[in-house]
Amino acid sequence: MSNRLTQIATRTGDDGSTGLGDGQRVPKDDLRIQAMGDVDELNSQIGVLLAEPLPDEIRELLVVIQHELFNLGGELSIPGFALLKEEAVLHLDESLAKWNAQLPRLVEFILPAGTRSAALAHVARTVARRAERAVIALANAPQPPALNDGNAPPTPAVRAEPRQYLNRLSDLMFVLARVLNRANLDGLGGDDVYWRSEKLAREQGSN
Numbered sequence: 752m753s754n755r756l757t758q759i760a761t762r763t764g765d766d767g768s769t770g771l772g773d774g775q776r777v778p779k780d781d782l783r784i785q786a787m788g789d790v791d792e793l794n795s796q797i798g799v800l801l802a803e804p805l806p807d808e809i810r811e812l813l814v815v816i817q818h819e820l821f822n823l824g825g826e827l828s829i830p831g832f833a834l835l836k837e838e839a840v841l842h843l844d845e846s847l848a849k850w851n852a853q854l855p856r857l858v859e860f861i862l863p864a865g866t867r868s869a870a871l872a873h874v875a876r877t878v879a880r881r882a883e884r885a886v887i888a889l890a891n892a893p894q895p896p897a898l899n900d901g902n903a904p905p906t907p908a909v910r911a912e913p914r915q916y917l918n919r920l921s922d923l924m925f926v927l928a929r930v931l932n933r934a935n936l937d938g939l940g941g942d943d944v945y946w947r948s949e950k951l952a953r954e955q956g957s958n
Contacts, residue, residue: 782888782889782892783827783830783889783908785885785888785889786827786882786885786886786888786889786909787824787827787828788885789881789882789885790820790823790827790882790886790917792878792882793820793875793879793882793917793920794817794820794821796871796874796875796878797813797816797817797820797875798817799871800813800868800871800872800875801813801814801817803867803868805868805931806930806934809927809930809931812846815842816843816920819835819839819842819916822834822835822836822839823835823913823916823917826910826913827886827889827909827913830908833910833912835910835912835913836912837912839912839916840912840915840916840919843916843919843920843923844919846923847919847922847923847926850923850926850927850930851926853930854926854929854930857929857943859945859946859948860946860948861929861943861944861946862944862945862946863876863877863928864944865928865931865932865942865944866931866932866934868931868934869928869929869931869932870928872924872925872927872928872931873924873925873928875924876921876924876925876928877921879917879920879921880917880921882917883914883917883921886909886913886914886917887914889908889909890908890909890914892908929943932944
């Protein structure tokens with residue numbers, strides 16, 4: 752690992768392949784590589800959000816999430832490896848309940864807009880959904896039989912925790928976007944940006 756970190760341009764991927772954490776090489780468009788790339792993009796997007804002014808408690812939460820996403824990517828890089836803990840999923844559940852309880856009930860669809868920090872949280876939300884889809888595609892792909900017994904069921908390509916984590920994280924980023932619109936750190940926030948439904952406008956105009 753230390754050699755790989757000190758030599759960034761290895762040129763070993765010039766043939767369109769890349770190495771997994773266990774040493775095997777796979778095509779760069781392999782489903783596992785696609786899932787790893789989407790998780791990496793999600794982590795990077797959260798890094799962009801962290802460059803914005805944020806409430807301290809949300810900043811601390813996002814830093815923890817970045818570390819957990821790194822664990823998730825590490826797990827994906829080694830087939831059959833377990834690194835993301837169940838406690839990480841539970842932590843997202845707790846955070847989701849905590850921050851959502853502070854928000855007014857949502858009665859209309861909202862746009863991914865508002866303050867810059869809220870908009871960036873919405874981008875992270877959509878990337879989390881894409882990463883979740885990539886992990887599900889990997890999990891559903893045909894897997895080779897277990898090495899110890901050709902009649903044994905195949906080892907799952909992905910455990911349940913990574914899929915659950917990404918699902919919860921997308922929901923949490925939606926909630927945090929609403930929270931950040933109300934944080935009003937740059938003087939532009941205050942509320943959600945609501946979708947202008949033509950049907951709703953007609954109904955309101957008739958009252």
